[in-house]
Amino acid sequence: MKDIHIDIRIRSASYGELDETERILVDEAKSAAARSYSPYSKFAVGAAVLLANGTTVTGSNQENAAYPSGLCAERTALFYANSRYPDQPVDMLAIAARNESGFVATPVTPCGACRQVILETEQRFKRPVRILLYGESEILLIEGIKDLLPLSFGAEFL
Ligand code: THU
Secondary structure (H helix, E strand, O other): OOOOOOOOOEEEEOHHHOOHHHHHHHHHHHHHHOOOEOOOOOOEEEEEEEEOOOOEEEEEOEOOOOHHHOEOHHHHHHHHHHHHOOOOOEEEEEEEEEEOOEEOOOOOOOOHHHHHHHHHHHHHHOOOOEEEEEOOOOEEEEOOHHHOOOOOOOHHHO
C-alpha cells in the first residue's frame, strides 16, 4: 500500500492585492448577485466570466419552487457564455455570494456540479479557468479546476 499525495495550491488575497482585471471581475460578480432570483434560500450568488476576447458575461442563481429545477450562478454564467460565444475560451470566473446580512465573510466555493462544468469548460478550450472566490475577509485565487476537483472524471476516461 502507498499514500498518494495531491498538491493543491490556493492563494488568499485582499481586494487591494488583486490586479485591475481581477478587481473588475469580482465587482461584476458582486453586481450580478443583486440580479439573483433566490426567494427560497435568500442566498444570492453572482458569477462573472471573463472570455479570451475580453468580453465579460455574468449570471446569478435562479431558483424554482420545484427546488432541483433551479441553477447555480456559476453554471448560469458559464452556460450563457458558451451559448453566446461558443468559440471563446474562458479565462477567469469570479464568484460572490451574499445572504440577507450582506456578502459572506468566508468565500463560497462552487458546488460539485459546478466544478464538473468548470472542468468541462477547461477541457473544451484546453486551458485552465482561473477562479476568484470573493469573501469580505479574503479572496481565494485558484489557478484551475484541478485544485478544486482532484481525481476528476473527464472526457479522457471515455
Ligand atoms: N448556489 C450557487 O449559485 N453557487 C454556489 O456556489 C453555491 C450555491 C446557489 C444555489 C441555491 O440557489 C442557493 O445558492 C443556495 O444553495
